[in-house]
Amino acid sequence: MAFASSAIEALCSKQRRFFTTVAYVRNKLQGIDVLREPKINKGLGFTFSEREQLKLKGLLPPSFRSQEEQEAAVMKGIRNIRDGLLKYVYLKDLQCTNERLFYRVLCNNTEELMPIVYTPVVGEACLKYSYIYTKPRGLYITAEDAGHVSSILDNWPEKDVRAICVTDGGRILGLGDLGANGMGIPIGKLCLYTALAGIPPSTTLPITIDVGTNNELLLSDPLYTGLRQKRLTGPKYDELLDEFMEAVVKKWGKSCLIQFEDFNNANAFRLLKKYQNKYCTFNDDIQGTAAVCVAGLIASCGLTKTKIRDNVFLFFGAGGAALGIADLLVKAMVEDGLTRIEARSQIWLMDAYGLLSTSRTDLDEQKMRFVKDVKHTSDLEEIINMAKPTALIGASAQGGAFTESILKTMASLNERPIIFPLSNPTSKAECTAKDAYLHTDGRCVFASGSPFDPFSFGGRTFHPSQGNNAYIFPGVALGIIACRVHHIPDFTFLVAAKSLANLVTDEYLEEQRLYPPLHCIRDVSLSIAAKVADYFYSESLATVKPEPTNMFDFVKQNQYDWRYD
Structure with a gap:
């Protein structure tokens, strides 16, 4: 289903989702199960009447906190932690516990937290990912799953996936081949999809294609969570990637965005050239x-x-x-x-x-x-x-x-x-x-x-x-998803680059800034998305009809709202 093209339809859609969520909680989940579902958990944000209705009394401390107060508590907790990796783990746990609070905290404290959820701390997290893994987040498709990729995708609980970030762990940042430990990258990228561009997290999917690793330290580590084999190459590798791409389109359609991330240089250009005109895909590293x-x-x-x-x-x-x-x-x-x-x-x-x-x-x-x-x-x-x-x-x-x-x-x-x-x-x-x-x-x-x-x-x-890159890929992705395009020309990224450069004011230049401050990045993403959407319509690449009269409003509608009901 394409993003709604009218504000009224968007409002009705949001109301429908609200009432559906309330009904789901009251009719399907009660007690501890409510607190274990991150999409609906509010922690101390549940009112006393909600605690009564949902059988939460006794499962939470007796105090009530507004979402604003919860955010303040989270930030105090983070600031009391000195180690960057421990801050990463703290936020990772919050994301798996209370999704809306996690994104509120990340949206309102972007400049402080982005170095933790992404570079540079995510690099350390990937190096140690096998040790900090606790809860499933995303899908692992291995070399042993060849011929069965569609059934792996069927195991993902969300039915409306519009954006996938995929890695094979071949070249994680400047750290080299980290195999399955590279999962921290697509997870981090998609966090920024939501925090910086408002793309609903339920529509995003992190995937690691684990074809082994040539990293001897990982292969000899008894706690490594990935396949213990040398990295798969040649026709078998290509066949697995082809099967993956075809399975995504079969399940979620031609407009499902597939962002390639941290593939090694030998594969990055080759796969981009191979898939660019056949699928809705781009390579963020390139x-x-x-x-x-x-x-x-x-x-x-x-x-x-x-x-x-x-x-x-x-x-x-x-x-x-x-x-x-x-x-x-x-x-x-x-x-x-x-x-x-x-x-x-x-x-x-x-x-x-x-x-x-x-x-x-x-x-x-x-x-x-x-x-x-x-x-x-x-x-x-x-x-x-x-x-x-x-x-x-x-x-x-x-x-x-x-x-x-x-x-x-x-x-x-x-x-x-x-x-x-x-x-x-x-x-x-x-x-x-x-x-x-x-x-x-x-x-x-x-x-x-x-x-x-x-x-x-x-x-x-x-x-x-x-x-x-967070200045670019969330906004580009929002424009792609909103317009439901099937192919992404290279020129899209020059449109995005010029749009970003035009947002650098004389005041920023006076401070020697070549990019807007990070606290402005959500507005930057919206501006880029609107310019990219305008380009897609001018080139007849957008499949959502009719063409919107206001591109900014078009990409802004139906963004994720992290506020409690």
């Missing part, structure tokens, strides 16, 4: 990262007083994220007046073996688009002096790679050098915000993948920008 980075680079032009086409970009790292950014940059520069050939000539990349140059014979099709006919070298500083980039972008997962010498060289070549160490988690960042500002005399334009605290230097306070 396309989401590209959009948020390009948005920051467009916004940076407000500080460097240039146009995007005037810049030269050097990528330290040439994996899926870097190539995705480079491809989207080409689209942005072409829109700004360059030819495709001219745009590619201003984009330089180096991988673990050095510069992508014509003398190399080990490059695949994705990398060949950006080769340069120059002397081959693997020395970053030498490449900087050769290319004379205005922007240095890190996507290598090599912590500290942007040394003092590298940063000073960038500062000697540019009045306002653009420094983007994008690798996650924080330990993998190519440099810190402090080092970037110190070694460029406070002149750099900075954005990172992980959060850094404000930094004072030279009588000024800088607010380091975090180019978090």
Whole structure:
């Protein structure tokens, strides 16, 4: 069923859901079972009359707390915990106990809690996921389930799934192959779908496709929860993925969004190319990262007083994220007046073996688009002096790679050098915000993948920008789901990038911010969703008819409401 296109129908739908929920509680669940159902549990928020009706007396302390008071208690509890992983576990337990309170807390305290439910703490959570696993959340489809994927999907209790986030654990953040422990990523992503874009949590589904792991530490760990085998590759792997995609469409339709997350580089581009025009799918590591980075680079032009086409970009790292950014940059520069050939000539990349140059014979099709006919070298500083980039972008997962010498060289070549160490988690960042500002005399334009605290230097306070994908994928997903599209063109992410960049005000630029503050991110998601929806209708990709007259209201209606009844 498509999202309602009229406000009246939306209101009626919400009322129907309300009365259905009340009837379900009163007729089906009573006593302790009410408190064990996170969708309807209110904890101390149950009124005394509700406790009488639902046979909850004695099962709860005698006091009553409003949802606002419950939020205050939760935040006090979190702030009393010093360890990030313990905070993650605390919130995870709340999500499994009282869903509406969890999302209220996350929505109202986004800036403080997003680093816990997602990067950087989710990285530590994935490393230790086998030890902190307590309750089922999402589906595991294993290599042993080949031929039976549909029956696995049938075990999921929700009937109306509109968005799936799936990983095979092949490359979790910058931490490598974590196998089944990668489940923390799709769970975290879909939390942000709801908290940042209002997508109802009941319509989302985290999935891990466990095909084994090549991580010897996990295979030798007696407490590891995943398959104890080497990672499946080749035709058997492809057949399992094909079966999964077909099973999703058969069960939930062509407009069910499938977001790919943290697949290794060998599979990420290949699977995106294979499925993009056949299914409603995108890869956040490639396309989401590209959009948020390009948005920051467009916004940076407000500080460097240039146009995007005037810049030269050097990528330290040439994996899926870097190539995705480079491809989207080409689209942005072409829109700004360059030819495709001219745009590619201003984009330089180096991988673990050095510069992508014509003398190399080990490059695949994705990398060949950006080769340069120059002397081959693997020395970053030498490449900087050769290319004379205005922007240095890190996507290598090599912590500290942007040394003092590298940063000073960038500062000697540019009045306002653009420094983007994008690798996650924080330990993998190519440099810190402090080092970037110190070694460029406070002149750099900075954005990172992980959060850094404000930094004072030279009588000024800088607010380091975090180019978090969360600025992009929730809003894009909301637009996709609202419009019920069947395919997602690459250009969707340039639309999203430009929409995000346009939200960066002169006031934000004055604070050296290239993105709006995180506390504004829910409004950002709505704005992006509306722009994306408008694009889908202009390209005849939306299947919800008739076309809405107000795109903002269209995407906003039927959002999840975390308030108690």
